[in-house]
Structures are given as C-alpha cells and as structure tokens.
Amino acid sequence: MGHGTVKQPQAKVNKQVPTTGSTHKHTGSSQKQHGGKPGGSGEKPAPPPKVAPGRTMGREKAIIWEDDNDVDFEDITFVVPIVISVIILLVFFLRKYIRWTVPCQSSNRIDGKTVVITGANTGIGRATATELARRGGRVVMGCRDRKKGEAVAIQIRTKTHNPDVYCYELDLASLTSIKEFVDDFNNREPTLHVLINNAAYMGPQSTTMDGYERCFGVNYLGHFYLTYLLKDKLRRGAPSRVINLISDTYSKARLNFDDLPLTPYDIKQAYARSKLCMVMFTSELHRRLAGDIIHVYGVHPGWVCTDILRNWPGVAGNILRTVSRVLFKSPEDGSQTVLFCAVGEKMREMSGKVLENCNIFKVKNYAKDREQCERLWNLSLNLCGLESDIPADKRDPGEKGPPAAVQDVGPREAEPKKEK
Ligand SMILES: NC(=O)c1ccc[n+]([C@@H]2O[C@H](COP(=O)([O-])OP(=O)(O)OC[C@H]3O[C@@H](n4cnc5c(N)ncnc54)[C@H](OP(=O)(O)O)[C@@H]3O)[C@@H](O)[C@H]2O)c1
Structure with missing residues (x-):
C-alpha cells in the first residue's frame, strides 16, 4: 500500500535526527544523546539551538511534519469509514423523507x-x-x-x-x-x-x-x-x-x-x-x-x-x-x-x-x-x-362549510360503467 512506503523512511529520520525539545516526544532522545536527565549527576545538557520565536529549523520541520502525518494516517483509517457511513445514512433518511x-x-x-x-x-x-x-x-x-x-x-x-x-x-x-x-x-x-x-x-x-x-x-x-x-x-x-x-x-x-x-x-x-x-x-x-x-x-x-x-x-x-x-x-x-x-x-x-x-x-x-x-x-x-362575470362570493374564506346552495351536495359518486 502506498501509505506504508511513505511511513518507513520517515521512521528512519525520526531515529537519526536529534530534536530540540520543541515537541516533548523528542526531548527525551535529545536528552539521552547529551548525557542523561537534566539536573542529574552528568554534564549539563547542551542548550537548545537558538531559534527566533515563531521559526523552526529545517530538520525540526521534517520531524514535526512526520509526527503529524503519523497521527493523520491513523485517524483517517478510523474516521473515513465513519464519515462515509454517516453520509450514506443521511442520504438514506433524506431520501426516505422526501419520497x-x-x-x-x-x-x-x-x-x-x-x-x-x-x-x-x-x-x-x-x-x-x-x-x-x-x-x-x-x-x-x-x-x-x-x-x-x-x-x-x-x-x-x-x-x-x-x-x-x-x-x-x-x-x-x-x-x-x-x-x-x-x-x-x-x-x-x-x-x-x-x-x-x-x-x-x-x-x-x-x-x-x-x-x-x-x-x-x-x-x-x-x-x-x-x-x-x-x-x-x-x-x-x-x-x-x-x-x-x-x-x-x-x-x-x-x-x-x-x-x-x-x-x-x-x-x-x-x-x-x-x-x-x-x-x-x-x-x-x-x-x-x-x-x-x-x-x-x-x-x-x-x-x-x-x-x-x-x-x-x-x-x-x-x-x-x-x-x-x-x-x-x-x-x-x-x-x-x-x-x-x-x-x-x-x-x-x-x-x-x-x-x-x-x-x-x-x-x-x-x-x-x-x-x-x-x-x-x-x-x-x-x-x-x-x-x-364571476362575482366574488362575499363569504369569509375562513368560514366553515359551503354556502347554502352547496350544502346538500354530497361526495361525487362514481357512475356505473357505460356499456360499449
Ligand atoms: N417536479 C417537482 O418536484 C414539482 C414540485 C412542486 C410542484 N410541481 C408542479 O407539478 C406540475 C407538473 O410538473 P412536472 O414536475 O411534471 O414537470 P414536467 O415533467 O416538466 O412537466 C411539465 C409539463 O408542462 C408542459 N408545458 C411547459 N410549457 C408549456 C406551455 N407553454 N404550454 C403547454 N404545456 C407546457 C410540458 O410540456 P413539454 O414537454 O412540451 O415542454 C410538460 O408536459 C407543475 O405545475 C410543477 O410546477 C412539480
């Protein structure tokens, strides 16, 4: 599947490239490479490279993109069938309602x-x-x-x-x-x-x-x-x-x-x-x-x-x-x-x-x-x-029942079929 081939090389990048702590998931690996936990007995961890606020480094961008994509991929496989089912159900009920x-x-x-x-x-x-x-x-x-x-x-x-x-x-x-x-x-x-x-x-x-x-x-x-x-x-x-x-x-x-x-x-x-x-x-x-x-x-x-x-x-x-x-x-x-x-x-x-x-x-x-x-x-x-030449009947249209002339007219009856 196309998605699988995309995922593998990204996972590689994730292992090799150190991160700067901008996403806490990668902060750990960064810390390990620099000698353990901050505040521990080892050397002081190297400070993160200085980046202007609102900007990220090129490699960092790649990793962030890869992480987001991982999440999207899993979400999509889960969400798409639900969305399709909901649309089908909506169309089904709308069709039933209209018809x-x-x-x-x-x-x-x-x-x-x-x-x-x-x-x-x-x-x-x-x-x-x-x-x-x-x-x-x-x-x-x-x-x-x-x-x-x-x-x-x-x-x-x-x-x-x-x-x-x-x-x-x-x-x-x-x-x-x-x-x-x-x-x-x-x-x-x-x-x-x-x-x-x-x-x-x-x-x-x-x-x-x-x-x-x-x-x-x-x-x-x-x-x-x-x-x-x-x-x-x-x-x-x-x-x-x-x-x-x-x-x-x-x-x-x-x-x-x-x-x-x-x-x-x-x-x-x-x-x-x-x-x-x-x-x-x-x-x-x-x-x-x-x-x-x-x-x-x-x-x-x-x-x-x-x-x-x-x-x-x-x-x-x-x-x-x-x-x-x-x-x-x-x-x-x-x-x-x-x-x-x-x-x-x-x-x-x-x-x-x-x-x-x-x-x-x-x-x-x-x-x-x-x-x-x-x-x-x-x-x-x-x-x-x-x-x-049709005079308007001055009855109130909201008034119930037909005028006097119409009172005794019942429902129309079907006439017997004429012999052919
Ligand atoms: N379809 C709906 O969802 C819907 C909803 C609400 C109300 N209506 C009403 O239901 C009625 C029937 O509509 P329909 O859906 O069955 O539409 P339709 O299949 O388009 O039928 C309309 C008929 O009107 C004829 N017509 C058009 N212009 C004419 C003219 N100048 N002189 C004589 N006949 C003419 C057409 O003839 P040609 O084939 O020669 O053009 C056709 O036979 C209409 O009054 C429509 O407004 C329909």
Missing part, C-alpha cells in the same frame, strides 16, 4: 367524467392522465407539442385499454392558442368535470407570445385564462373540480404588482412567484365558484423527479438533475394527491385549500390575503382582455 407519500386511498372510478389535464405528455401530468384513464375517465390532454402528446396518448390508451384519451394542442404561452383549445374543446365535449392545471415552465428568462414573463405567463396567467374560458363547461359538469398544481416554493416569493417582468430575473424567484399566484388563484377561484358547486384545490406534489429542471442551465442544473434522480419521488407518487382531489370523496370541505400527501397543507396568510387575491384576479382579467 414519503400518502397514496390516494379512493378506488372510485370516473366512468363518463371528462377530465382536462394541461402538460400531460410527461411527468406528473402523464402519470395522472394514465391513472384517470385507468379509472375510466374521458381524458383530454392539453399539450404544447401535438406530436409528442399524440404519441403519449396512444401509449396511455394501449396501457389502460381506455380508447377515450385524446390530445389537443395547447400552448399556455399564447392566449390565442388557449382560446383555440377551448373552442376545439367546446365543439367536441358537452361538459367538463375535472380541470387539472398542471403544466409549468421553469428556466431562463423568456417571455410568452403575449410578452409576459414566461413563468408568470405559462404557470399562472395561461391557466387563469383557460379556467375562465372553461367555467361554463365546469358549471355544466357540476359538482366539478379544478385542481391547481402549486409548489411549496411559493413561500419564497413576494408579488410586486408593479414589476411583472421581474427585475432582476432569477429562475427560482420567477417560478416561486408563479406558484404564489396559483395559491392566490386557488383561494379566489374558490370564493367565486363555490356557489356554482365547482370545488377548487391546490396541490403540492412534493419533490418529484420529472423534466421540470430540464431548462435549468449550467453546472447547477446538472447537479440538481442528478440529485433529483437520486432523492426525489417518482411521478406516480407525485400524482397521488392530484388523484385524491380528482376522485376522492368528502372533498367539499377542502375546497379553496392546498393539499400535500392527501392532507391539508397550511398556506401562509399573505398568500390568502383577500385584497391581494382580488387584486391579482382583476389584474389577470385585464392582462387577458376579459371582463369579470
């Missing part, structure tokens, strides 16, 4: 129900679309890249034996594309039961076709516009549900209404801000749609290994993607709370709330601030060129 998932307990089928999922060609959206198709839903995937989306739709149809899986073109970075998607949908589908606002962008600074900062435009404003245009179909499908994908990073953001382009731009801030808007949108939409028996949920899926980090540039991006592959949840696990909100029973009380692991996730007060949420709503109407 901890409460699965959707409901086995409800959704035969005959129509579901729209944005960004369903990959990640959590794809896993959700697959499971909802397996449960008999009529699944409409809104995908930016039609070809990619069609290919995934074919795979889901084959896997789940459900022929009712379709891909429509939808680019959330374009208000025109969103309008076309809704027109297409309205022509083909009579009702909508579940809308899942899932798609998201995270990456370098960029703008939508309409000139808005891309995270804000795709993750929030596009979904705002889509939901607004689909509200009549949701009313027809009532009791229906809107599920907004949010992220716990929302708490790192502040919304400055006077700085929508976000200067200076920062990937994390832009993404977090768009998710803060989704949290605020969830509260406000609940206030406005509860009367129509349309329930609204926010979902934080946890940290999930998907393509969401694909646009993160540089070394940081590579590190994050590698870490996510090792530590994060699978898209199937990440989709459990979305499924719970889509098919679960007794969900009425949870409308307007954010959930994680099939349970309420406490949201910071400023993200539910009524005035701010209303301000964002009005700004969004303005940015999309809309006029509101």
Whole structure:
C-alpha cells in the first residue's frame, strides 16, 4: 500500500535526527544523546539551538511534519469509514423523507367524467392522465407539442385499454392558442368535470407570445385564462373540480404588482412567484365558484423527479438533475394527491385549500390575503382582455362549510360503467 512506503523512511529520520525539545516526544532522545536527565549527576545538557520565536529549523520541520502525518494516517483509517457511513445514512433518511407519500386511498372510478389535464405528455401530468384513464375517465390532454402528446396518448390508451384519451394542442404561452383549445374543446365535449392545471415552465428568462414573463405567463396567467374560458363547461359538469398544481416554493416569493417582468430575473424567484399566484388563484377561484358547486384545490406534489429542471442551465442544473434522480419521488407518487382531489370523496370541505400527501397543507396568510387575491384576479382579467362575470362570493374564506346552495351536495359518486 502506498501509505506504508511513505511511513518507513520517515521512521528512519525520526531515529537519526536529534530534536530540540520543541515537541516533548523528542526531548527525551535529545536528552539521552547529551548525557542523561537534566539536573542529574552528568554534564549539563547542551542548550537548545537558538531559534527566533515563531521559526523552526529545517530538520525540526521534517520531524514535526512526520509526527503529524503519523497521527493523520491513523485517524483517517478510523474516521473515513465513519464519515462515509454517516453520509450514506443521511442520504438514506433524506431520501426516505422526501419520497414519503400518502397514496390516494379512493378506488372510485370516473366512468363518463371528462377530465382536462394541461402538460400531460410527461411527468406528473402523464402519470395522472394514465391513472384517470385507468379509472375510466374521458381524458383530454392539453399539450404544447401535438406530436409528442399524440404519441403519449396512444401509449396511455394501449396501457389502460381506455380508447377515450385524446390530445389537443395547447400552448399556455399564447392566449390565442388557449382560446383555440377551448373552442376545439367546446365543439367536441358537452361538459367538463375535472380541470387539472398542471403544466409549468421553469428556466431562463423568456417571455410568452403575449410578452409576459414566461413563468408568470405559462404557470399562472395561461391557466387563469383557460379556467375562465372553461367555467361554463365546469358549471355544466357540476359538482366539478379544478385542481391547481402549486409548489411549496411559493413561500419564497413576494408579488410586486408593479414589476411583472421581474427585475432582476432569477429562475427560482420567477417560478416561486408563479406558484404564489396559483395559491392566490386557488383561494379566489374558490370564493367565486363555490356557489356554482365547482370545488377548487391546490396541490403540492412534493419533490418529484420529472423534466421540470430540464431548462435549468449550467453546472447547477446538472447537479440538481442528478440529485433529483437520486432523492426525489417518482411521478406516480407525485400524482397521488392530484388523484385524491380528482376522485376522492368528502372533498367539499377542502375546497379553496392546498393539499400535500392527501392532507391539508397550511398556506401562509399573505398568500390568502383577500385584497391581494382580488387584486391579482382583476389584474389577470385585464392582462387577458376579459371582463369579470364571476362575482366574488362575499363569504369569509375562513368560514366553515359551503354556502347554502352547496350544502346538500354530497361526495361525487362514481357512475356505473357505460356499456360499449
Ligand atoms: N417536479 C417537482 O418536484 C414539482 C414540485 C412542486 C410542484 N410541481 C408542479 O407539478 C406540475 C407538473 O410538473 P412536472 O414536475 O411534471 O414537470 P414536467 O415533467 O416538466 O412537466 C411539465 C409539463 O408542462 C408542459 N408545458 C411547459 N410549457 C408549456 C406551455 N407553454 N404550454 C403547454 N404545456 C407546457 C410540458 O410540456 P413539454 O414537454 O412540451 O415542454 C410538460 O408536459 C407543475 O405545475 C410543477 O410546477 C412539480
């Protein structure tokens, strides 16, 4: 071993070279060479050579270095396995913690129900679309890249034996594309039961076709516009549900209404801000749609290994993607709370709330601030060129239970499967 060959010649040096008493280990050998113990009957021991304070002689340096190295070598053989074991244990428990998932307990089928999922060609959206198709839903995937989306739709149809899986073109970075998607949908589908606002962008600074900062435009404003245009179909499908994908990073953001382009731009801030808007949108939409028996949920899926980090540039991006592959949840696990909100029973009380692991996730007060949420709503109407026809429900959002019109609506029951 390399270490052994280093050690031997050093040991030789230790024997031959007298020391000056600067380390007491060598003082003894020095004393012996000069005739025994100090203060004994022999000659007076030679005084140590004079060295300026703070300086050492060349040979002395070699010996001190060798002694330190001896100690390090022994320490390292002992410490390294401990450090490695501790790191492995930490990674193991961190991975367990991050991947901890409460699965959707409901086995409800959704035969005959129509579901729209944005960004369903990959990640959590794809896993959700697959499971909802397996449960008999009529699944409409809104995908930016039609070809990619069609290919995934074919795979889901084959896997789940459900022929009712379709891909429509939808680019959330374009208000025109969103309008076309809704027109297409309205022509083909009579009702909508579940809308899942899932798609998201995270990456370098960029703008939508309409000139808005891309995270804000795709993750929030596009979904705002889509939901607004689909509200009549949701009313027809009532009791229906809107599920907004949010992220716990929302708490790192502040919304400055006077700085929508976000200067200076920062990937994390832009993404977090768009998710803060989704949290605020969830509260406000609940206030406005509860009367129509349309329930609204926010979902934080946890940290999930998907393509969401694909646009993160540089070394940081590579590190994050590698870490996510090792530590994060699978898209199937990440989709459990979305499924719970889509098919679960007794969900009425949870409308307007954010959930994680099939349970309420406490949201910071400023993200539910009524005035701010209303301000964002009005700004969004303005940015999309809309006029509101959804009156704000003046109930206190903290008030328990739905308004009178909703009281007698029980959990949605799975309809019997249609004969084909
Ligand atoms: N992964 C996580 O750890 C995590 C954590 C918290 C929250 N979330 C949220 O979960 C949701 C799903 O994310 P994911 O992790 O599954 O990410 P993903 O794998 O990157 O999926 C995002 C989807 O959004 C689509 N998309 C992006 N820009 C679009 C646009 N302009 N128009 C239409 N679709 C667009 C993508 O389509 P293309 O493939 O064509 O780009 C893709 O299908 C997101 O809302 C995300 O913020 C994820």
